[in-house]
Amino acid sequence: MKRLLSLLFILLLLAGCAPKPSSQTIFCMDTVMGLTVWGRNADDALSRLCGTLNSLDRTWSVTDEDSFLSRFNRGQAQPDEQQAALLARAMELSERTGGAFCPRLQALSRCWGFYNGEYRLPSQEEITQALTQEQWDLGGFLKGYAGSLCTQVLSEAGVDRALLELGGNVQTYGEKPGGEPWRIGIQNPAGGDPLGILLVYGSTAVVTSGDYQRYFEVEGRRYHHILDPRTGYPASSGLSSVTVICSDGAAADALSTALFVLGLEEGTRLWRKEQDFEAVFVCSDGKLYATPGAELSGCAFEVISP
């Protein structure tokens, strides 16, 4: 009897214990990344994730003159198989968005000062000149691609689940216990607590592009970092942010940039074509629009008709 009781007590104690995750915060790709991993091989997986992310950062850095990307842009290096596949994927997404996401705007971003933080208003001539150059810059794609690559690393490492916050991009991996959804907030462009909550399941990427993420102001006017490849100026399509929910991180990242550039109407048209992702548009006037499959709660919004 006594033995049985102690056994029962131990079992009850164990039932109250949830396995603790391992987590790490790193600075990578000019942003902060929070990695949280659950499961037996969590620590091993974390070090592999850091390796993968840092190696991507080194290869595709626009600020490091010795990175592969810088040498490639100068015509001094040829891509290997993996690098060629990544460039091809970026081009494919650019074509899908009709060029609204463009991975070749390095000269343009540089003349606005978005790389070194020395922001300035370039002249029209500078902008026109920069638009004719075709140097690669994978911002608006690389973090999303990194999220997808990380899910491969996690699956090889054999962990249960993980939550990767790659500088505002969220990548989930695996199921939460009991099939509970992951609860992902949408950043309020005006600051403060999140606007609403998105429920996502399994391995999913949630990526937001917004005019509040990196910007500067001149005479009360805001100039943000999402440049419209058609004009060379910050996109002004009446949106504050766009969040894309998609199983593929690279697509989510490129599409959120493209939808932000295109605006609500044209962006909706792009979504209607294939409907293989979900999106939440936050307009400058504060109104929210969401595609029917987006499980959004905690805020008022209008559903976009298919």
Place this chain on the structure above:
Amino acid sequence: MKTKTWIVLLSGLFLLCIALSLWLIWPRPAAAFAEVISGGKVLCVLDLSLDRELTVTAPGGGENTLSVRQGKIGVIHADCPDGLCIAQGFCSGGRIICLPNRLVIRFLQGSPLDAVAG
């Protein structure tokens, strides 16, 4: 000892076990804490139920003044060039980031969210 004494003793122990287990399993209101990370290292953990202000000096010399107010935390002053950390306002979930000063404020408990996209 008599069988009766055993029964009393064991049932007492049993009840104690149940009570202890219930106390362990019972969901309690999660206290909210925020972790302040500077230059990649955890500097301190703040209890968000206690209002206060503190200034964090980054390894590079930059300064951010944090304020805890009514269960929320925000950056009220910073010498970084863009001031984007202040623009993020007072939050109780997600993350507040000052990239130039390598400061991250992360919420530990009490947040109903797993993460924030944006």
